[in-house]
Amino acid sequence: MTDRTDTPTRGANAPGVMALGVSHATAPLDLLERLSATDRPVDDLVRDVTSIDGIDAAVVVSTCNRLEVYAEARSHADDSDMRELIAKHTGVDLDELDPHLYTHQADDAVRHLFTVASGLDSVVVGEDQILGQVKQGLDRSQQLGQTGKVLTKAVQTALRVGKKARNETGLNEAGRSLATAGLAFFERQVGSLNGKTALVIGAGSMAGVVVAALRRSGLSQVHLANRTPEKAQRLAETAGGQGFALEDVPRLLTEVDVIVGATAATGHVVGLRDVETALADRKGRELFVLDLAMPHNISPDVATVPGVTFVDLKRIAEEGEQDELSISSVQAAHALVDKEVEAFRTGLKLAGAGPVLAAMRSSVTEAADAELDRLSKRLTGIDQAAQQEINRSVRRIVDKFLHRPTVRVRELAATADGARYIDALGVLFAPADTPNPKQTTEQIEAIA
Template sequence: MSTFKAVHILTLGINHHTAPVEIRERLAFPESDQPSALARLVGDYGLHEAAILSTCNRSELYLAADGDSGLAQVRRFLAECQGVDVAALESHFYQLNDSDAAVHLFRVASGIDSLVVGESEILGQVRRALEMAQQNGSARLLLNELFQRSLRVGKRARAETEIGRGRLSIGTAAVELAGQVFENLTSCCVLLVGAGKMGALTAQYLVDSGVERLLVSSRTFARSQSLASQLGGEAVPFEELAAQLAVVDIVISATAAMDYVIRPADLRRAMEQRRGRPLFLIDIAVPRDIDPAARDIDNVFLFDMDSLEQVVAANRQEREGEIRCVQAIIDHELKEFLYWFNALGTGPLIRALRQRAAHLQEQELARWASHLGPLSTDERQLVERILRGYANKLLHDPLVQIREFANDDEGYVRLDTVRRLFRLDDSTTRLSSPKSELAEADEAEEKKS
């Protein structure tokens, strides 16, 4: 990156590579909480832009901020507003700047940084993170461009490679895990807890795997009924969830609840009725739906998100070649993005050059007006077009070079030389950061409204 940037793209995050599920769930951002979090990050903590990507396997904050101070500010936000003991979790965080932050988001959107490599859900989650930030006014020039380009990377990865071959998701991994526990799912009764998008996908995979009986339960009974009717299952009122634990063979839980929906007391009562028959629980929610103390109960076998690692290891090995193909797409898109990002700082200089050319045109026209004699309106416009065309041709190559200089390691020195050669006022051509571009974008939005 060029050394004269003062506004940086920053990422602070935690994911399945760096932290177990019990740590990840402490940093989860429910969608209902994100508008207020984004407003505080921008309004109270001095960040130019902010976006939150929170899924079952990651919580990441993307920022546009002055220098590295933005990372300190977001840590303060996590401590003061989210009640996170940042110091205790420091070893689990990763922080990324500029090109590294862009590469990371491109890898996330393409699916190669997912627990299930190539899974399809992450692209929609990245799109939703951008939409949330746009709706709340916290994604402007930089993050809007970064996220739009990441979505393009994700689409290209799936269209131009085989990284997304088949139906891949956390739900498919959960069903595969269930298939490892029971050799034949066709004789099993499965209870799915949660009728959201993840639950619906998982339910479809269960039906395709031939489960004998599918029960669906969620806090909204109408959603349970709708999903169950689509797939030939049975809807169970959420209030009867505990009673069903005595009947089913497998429970797969995927709700958006912030607290446990299945507790040890419920399981103990169920196990008394099961008379030693084992119960398998697969918890793919973050925060977790099932109290981990369930593992202490005889004949209860609990698997969570981290348990899926063994299931998906083979999937990753199969797709290593496709990962390399996706990385080539990322490398190409990164180069294009950095060219755009670095060129942001040249805006004031380019405008100053154009303004100087326009001023010289006016001076020359005024100087020669007495020699040319009276000009009609059409004649004057013709002379102005000739001067403007000449100036544009003269400036074309310098403007191209200015954008190229922005991506040079000695960009600041080269651009400053251009400024001095054309005797441009330093106050109108500051190259310190794209901050002025951000301000102009904000002013434009205000004028529209």
């Protein structure tokens, strides 16, 4: 499939943005865990969505806490096919999934996208990992050739708005990453981690954030376990620890004080029996378990083992406090999003006026050129200097004639009925072999 960046933007069937998804705000964590556990690549979902009639492009944002499809959709596009595709892709029955799905259209879809990118719709308000995940979704669609002008512009603007919200409203200081928030809540449950040792499962971006946060908490050593021990070793060296293979985790449970799950691996890396065996060898020392992964890296059943303190995303969401968040910063971020949505809407309308203005200028310029050509053939005795002065005078007349209509078209394009004005003008200044007189009359009468 080819890149959709040439999709026209003018007219009643001009594409807009549609958003369909499910997140922590609408679905229980166990359902989100099943959605994120699918083995099907996200690429397949992107391709399937763009095969729907009326959908010209798609960007999928897939995280442990949300699965959202942003589509560039024409006016006749329906979200029912998209709902079925999400159910098929995740393997979750549509009847179970459907009550938790939400749909946003046009400005509401753009506002939701901007809100998500800003971290205002996250489990931890202001967390910044979502910004990279939105960018990853756009990069994926661009590599697959499934992007369009409107959707690409919307996502690129969302990335800019997300950065701006964090840097200019104080949200960056008020909000924290999911890992940092989880650790802060964890410390409130178990006390200071200063001087303790930890084992982090994973060596990716989330694990990197966890290691940095653990170091700030004063741990003496942070070890890492990963499918690729060499990768774990490189990250562990930054925290005075060592890298291990996943097979070493059961043995390490007897040695460390804290274990943190932070990998996207499917299936439990640490099971109930692993923890029960380790506790028998720990001689009464408690084991503190923090699972920040989705799906779970560590079986929630370990919470039943005496001597184990277990915290996961569900508990953080239900009990976690964010009293350090500045209410004014959050309000300022929401106000910024509203302002940027309005600017985006106006920008789309002005972009739709571009082809009309070009056609209008072309029509007048062609008429002027034809008249100058006719005049030059009749006035054969005129010298070159006089001919050039006549040409300049005609060009100035054309520019002066077009100046006011150009300004007015841009003003009208930004109004609520802007699309109707642009449609009518587009028909009026279309090439001679394309206009539909009846359509022209109807559109002009509609805005008169």
